[in-house]
Structures are given as C-alpha cells and as structure tokens.
C-alpha cells in the first residue's frame with residue numbers, strides 16, 4: 001500500500017503542470033478554424049457542430065446558403081476586400097466537401113455528418129473579421 005506522501009508525489013506532477021502553465025501557452029492540439037471562430041467571434045469555448053450550424057444559419061432556414069457561408073467566413077464586406085475568385089473558391093470548397101446531395105445548400109444533417117466524420121471547416125486564411 002502506498003504511503004499518503006508517496007501518493008501525493010505521484011499525483012503532483014500533472015497538478016503542477018496545470019497550475020504552472022503559462023496562460024499564453026496552450027499545450028492542446030492546434031484549434032480548428034471553427035473553434036477559433038467561435039471563441040473569437042462569439043466567445044464560445046466549447047465547439048459543438050449543431051450549435052455552430054444554428055449560429056450561422058442567419059435566416060434560420062435550416063440550410064447554409066452561399067451568402068451565409070461567405071458572411072461567417074468574413075468575406076461579405078461590400079468594400080471589395082475579397083475578390084470574386086476568392087469568394088467563389090471558398091463557396092465551391094464548402095459545397096464540394098459538405099453538400100452531399102448537391103443542391104447548392106448545406107443542411108444541418110450534411111454539416112453534422114461532415115463533422116462527425118472527423119472533418120473540420122477549412123481555414124481559408126481570410127478570417128477573423130475585425131470587430
């Protein structure tokens with residue numbers, strides 16, 4: 001049987017690692033674009049695909065359309081910051097990877113099966129939109 005002090009020593013290292021870690025140092029695997037987006041834009045720290053979908057279905061239609069996807073990627077500024085080519089590339093990439101029934105919209109079911117297969121939304125390097 002272990003003595004209490006030995007037990008404490010065995011438990012100590014992970015505890016120390018947690019408490020002494022520098023706040024800016026993140027030992028977790030790199031976050032996905034969607035996780036970062038939720039944190040930075042919506043202050044939500046636990047990624048949930050269903051919640052993510054609903055949050056960005058701006059008109060509550062049950063699907064993501066071209067405009068909604070461009071909007072949450074921060075590409076919908078009217079000032080011409082992003083070229084039509086970039087926008088179309090983003091939209092085609094999303095459709096190609098998620099729109100399994102090819103109706104040019106992304107449904108909640110399509111996004112959930114995309115996420116549940118271990119896929120994450122691509123980072124196009126165009127976000128995060130300035131607040």
Ligand SMILES: [Ca+2]
Pocket residue numbers: 057058059060061062063064065068
């Ligand atoms: Ca919608």
Ligand SMILES: [Ca+2]
Pocket residue numbers: 099100101102103104105106107110
């Ligand atoms: Ca679809």
